[in-house]
Amino acid sequence: MPWYSASKKSEPSGCSLLRVWCLRFVIVKSAESQSSYTQHLSEVGLSAGLHRIGFTTAEPLLRAREALVEREARGLRDTMQFTYRNPIRSTTPEMALPHARSIVVGARSYFADVQMPALSEMTDQVFGDVARYAWSDHYASLRDSLTVVAQQLRSDGHEALVFADSNAIVDREVAYLAGLGWFGKNANLLISGAGSWFVLGCVVTTAELSPSSVVSDGCGTCRRCLDACPTGAIVEPGVIDAGKCLAWILQKPGVIAHQYREAIGARMYGCDSCQDACPPSMRLAQHENVADDAQIVVDVLELLSLSDAEILERYGRWYIAGRDPRWVRRNALVVIGNTASLHNEKAKAVVATHVQSSDPVLRAHAIWAASRLGMGSSIPLHDEDPDVQAELHRLPGVREQH
Numbered sequence: 001m002p003w004y005s006a007s008k009k010s011e012p013s014g015c016s017l018l019r020v021w022c023l024r025f026v027i028v029k030s031a032e033s034q035s036s037y038t039q040h041l042s043e044v045g046l047s048a049g050l051h052r053i054g055f056t057t058a059e060p061l062l063r064a065r066e067a068l069v070e071r072e073a074r075g076l077r078d079t080m081q082f083t084y085r086n087p088i089r090s091t092t093p094e095m096a097l098p099h100a101r102s103i104v105v106g107a108r109s110y111f112a113d114v115q116m117p118a119l120s121e122m123t124d125q126v127f128g129d130v131a132r133y134a135w136s137d138h139y140a141s142l143r144d145s146l147t148v149v150a151q152q153l154r155s156d157g158h159e160a161l162v163f164a165d166s167n168a169i170v171d172r173e174v175a176y177l178a179g180l181g182w183f184g185k186n187a188n189l190l191i192s193g194a195g196s197w198f199v200l201g202c203v204v205t206t207a208e209l210s211p212s213s214v215v216s217d218g219c220g221t222c223r224r225c226l227d228a229c230p231t232g233a234i235v236e237p238g239v240i241d242a243g244k245c246l247a248w249i250l251q252k253p254g255v256i257a258h259q260y261r262e263a264i265g266a267r268m269y270g271c272d273s274c275q276d277a278c279p280p281s282m283r284l285a286q287h288e289n290v291a292d293d294a295q296i297v298v299d300v301l302e303l304l305s306l307s308d309a310e311i312l313e314r315y316g317r318w319y320i321a322g323r324d325p326r327w328v329r330r331n332a333l334v335v336i337g338n339t340a341s342l343h344n345e346k347a348k349a350v351v352a353t354h355v356q357s358s359d360p361v362l363r364a365h366a367i368w369a370a371s372r373l374g375m376g377s378s379i380p381l382h383d384e385d386p387d388v389q390a391e392l393h394r395l396p397g398v399r400e401q402h
Contacts, residue, residue: 106146
């Protein structure tokens with residue numbers, strides 16, 4: 001049958017082929033344009049100071065949501081809030097930005113290695129350690145870099161919002177989906193060829209971008225991070241019991257449980273043990289310069305002489321629950337009990353002062369430190385506060401001097 005006698009619903013075969021070819025051409029050109037624009041944004045981000053950049057869709061983070069719910073059900077959340085506070089929100093990018101289509105994920109290294117002084121020789125001083133991620137405000141530089149990417153997106157007609165250290169989105173999950181790295185057994189994201197010493201952030205946008213490919217696990221049979229954790233907080237590969245994690249214990253409010261105080265050692269804020277034990281994180285770390293304002297150690301005795309306002313001014317970039325300096329002072333008393341020389345009369349005088357504090361939390365930790373330093377004569381026989389009374393009933397022995 002000739003083509004001109006076909007029904008009106010039919011079309012010449014040549015025309016059909018042309019339409020199919022044109023459609024394929026449009027699709028290919030669109031994909032090429034999307035890929036080209038994604039590459040352009042990558043160059044913008046790296047030029048702005050990001051050390052790694054990747055892309056993923058703004059689909060709900062269902063795997064992360066399931067993990068948050070499951071770990072809370074197992075009692076592994078402790079009192080931690082952050083992305084646990086609202087798992088639906090923190091795993092739904094469109095709740096952060098309506099009509100979001102893509103996420104640009106950026107990372108900046110914060111690793112710096114310094115030669116620490118022989119502090120143990122300074123018998124009249126007591127110093128507390130600060131984890132590397134808190135030496136300076138690494139997130140400020142990260143936000144600046146991500147903001148440049150967001151501005152580029154906005155100038156091109158897209159909506160874009162920056163998120164870094166925010167409970168609005170699970171940053172490690174989007175970093176994994178964006179191909180930056182894999183989840184280590186310590187639950188940190190290990191960036192391919194560089195390890196875990198990175199702060200992570202992202203730009204959620206309405207732009208349609210080409211997603212990166214996820215990377216394979218690189219830990220293999222290694223379990224050094226599990227073995228290195230001072231409290232056994234890594235209860236299984238990739239799963240942390242927050243209630244045992246020293247980084248969280250030093251942040252959360254309240255009396256520190258007895259079984260974790262000695263493990264705190266000289267830590268004032270944060271813990272790097274699992275990362276220090278990680279072979280790729282130490283061997284491949286991207287070294288950065290130490291910032292001029294870096295707080296690597298804390299003079300603990302000086303800190304305990306500061307006012308509330310002075311503590312917040314000096315250490316306010318730390319997460320301090322309720323912005324209450326008593327938790328920082330609490331940590332300092334534990335550090336003294338763990339590390340001060342038994343002959344350090346200055347440290348003993350500071351502890352004796354806090355044994356008489358009007359704050360029961362500080363009294364409790366000062367009494368513990370006093371007992372560790374052999375200051376029996378400074379410890380009261382009775383206290384009206386139940387937490388302090390409990391402390392008096394389980395005094396530790398005098399610490400061995402090494």
